[in-house]
Each structure stands twice: as structure tokens, then as C-alpha cells.
Amino acid sequence: MEGTQDVLTREKLDAALAVLPDWRYRLGGLVTVYKAPTAAAALELIAAVGRFAEEQNHHPDLDWRYNRVFIRYTSHDAGGKVTERDTAAATAASEAAARAGAIAQPGLFRTVEVGIDTADPAEIAEVWRVALGYKKGPGGDLVDPYGRGPSIWFQETATPNSSRLHVDVHWSLAESGPVLEKTAATGAVMNHDHAPDWVVVTDAQGNRLCLCTEAGHRPEASAGP
Known part of the structure; x- marks a missing residue:
């Protein structure tokens, strides 16, 4: 089958x-x-x-x-x-x-994605696809055809963040606790509004990343937070 x-x-x-x-x-x-x-x-x-x-x-x-x-x-x-x-x-x-x-x-086993805030994904997706040598994946993501580089996904929003690019780091829920604790100990701002699905981390200069888990992520979904 x-x-x-x-x-x-x-x-x-x-x-x-x-x-x-x-x-x-x-x-x-x-x-x-x-x-x-x-x-x-x-x-x-x-x-x-x-x-x-x-x-x-x-x-x-x-x-x-x-x-x-x-x-x-x-x-x-x-x-x-x-x-x-x-x-x-x-x-x-x-x-x-x-x-x-x-x-x-x-x-x-960590998985890294790059998220890009944009009001119009179609306007910019081709630039990233061609420059990286990627292909279109499920849900409009851009993926490395050889599975080597991080995927790119576009977070469609009418109000893009001033820090438009951010990194999503995917950990398994079972192992995510120590990572969150150690990241918080660096002094980063930790936004737990969407935990345990993801926690938004902001460094001292305003750069963002998300620490993500599989919690609430359905098998048929493909996009990040």
C-alpha cells in the first residue's frame, strides 16, 4: 500500500x-x-x-x-x-x-527552519528558491531537494515584524525542557504564550528565534508557528 x-x-x-x-x-x-x-x-x-x-x-x-x-x-x-x-x-x-x-x-536530532515575515509570499518566494537551489514543498515551504539545508517558510502577515527573518529550532517535547531552561538562563526574553507548541525567544538586540516541539503539530501539517 x-x-x-x-x-x-x-x-x-x-x-x-x-x-x-x-x-x-x-x-x-x-x-x-x-x-x-x-x-x-x-x-x-x-x-x-x-x-x-x-x-x-x-x-x-x-x-x-x-x-x-x-x-x-x-x-x-x-x-x-x-x-x-x-x-x-x-x-x-x-x-x-x-x-x-x-x-x-x-x-x-534538531531540525532548523528559517521563517520570513511577509505580507505577500508569492512576491519573494522565487528569489529565495532560485538563490538556494531549493524546490517548493508542502504548504508553500521551500526545501532543499537533498535534505541538507534548513527549509524556508513564509509567515504571511499584514504587519511583518521589524526582525523579518527568524530561525525555528525544532526539538522533541521530551527533550525540550533543558533547552528552554538554558536559553532562559542566557537572559533572553522568553514568550511562552504558545507553549508547548513553541516559545518565542528574543535576544538583547531584538533578534528572534522560536524553540518548537511537535506538541499540537498534526501529521498532515507542514508549516511552522
Whole structure:
């Protein structure tokens, strides 16, 4: 079953995550990080994930950093949403990680987006798309076709903020507490009006960023706060 037919509802996604403790939901995908005992063991894990991907014809975004492997599964043919194929792949990856002696560190997986305040997204989107070599994604976002750079999304508003660009840093809700505490300790202004979905952080010079979680973020949504 492929395409949109096997997209998971939020209820089914939550049930799947309950038996996938290594994984977190993040902006239309399942993400985790595995720390292997050695770089060689990390490569063994990558090879195992690759073999399963070829067998199932369902491939993850994967990044190798010495003895850590960053993995993200999403179903591009379903519009960048989580499907049963993603949960099956995540299950197989967890089993391969256990065989390789790797431990899950999902809190290390951060996702960064750049938000731009604008009254007219269509007027400026093409400039950003061409300059970055990006493609249009779900909901009008601009995304790196190779999954390397941060996505760009346009926050349509009749009253753009004086600081029009801001960074959204997505953490899993389970790991977000210490990040919020450490950020507040820097002296930044913390606006919790939309917590736990996101917290707006403003530095001493008026620059903004948002610390975001998956709370309240439905699987079919794609835009940031």
C-alpha cells in the first residue's frame, strides 16, 4: 500500500511511537540518532539500514558523523508525511541498531527552519528558491531537494515584524525542557504564550528565534508557528 492511502492519523502515529521508543515525530517524519560503539559499528548500522531500504524501496535521509548516525524517515510520495512504511523501516532500523550495539539518542536530532515575515509570499518566494537551489514543498515551504539545508517558510502577515527573518529550532517535547531552561538562563526574553507548541525567544538586540516541539503539530501539517 503506497501513496496517501497508508498515511498515519495522529492517533495511529502516537500508537506507533509508543512501541518505538528510539524515535520522535518531527515535521512529517520520524527521526532519531544512534550512537554506535565505534565508527566501524556505525558503518555496519548504515549498511544494514541501506539493505533494508533497498529491499523495501523506501530510503531514509541519513547522515554519518563518526560513531553517530542521524536518520529521518518520511514518505515523499505521500506529500512528506508519515506512513506505515516509515514505521516499518524505523522498526527495522532499531533492530539493526541493537545488533550493532548502538544506543538511541533522539534528543540530539534538531531540525532548523528559517521563517520570513511577509505580507505577500508569492512576491519573494522565487528569489529565495532560485538563490538556494531549493524546490517548493508542502504548504508553500521551500526545501532543499537533498535534505541538507534548513527549509524556508513564509509567515504571511499584514504587519511583518521589524526582525523579518527568524530561525525555528525544532526539538522533541521530551527533550525540550533543558533547552528552554538554558536559553532562559542566557537572559533572553522568553514568550511562552504558545507553549508547548513553541516559545518565542528574543535576544538583547531584538533578534528572534522560536524553540518548537511537535506538541499540537498534526501529521498532515507542514508549516511552522
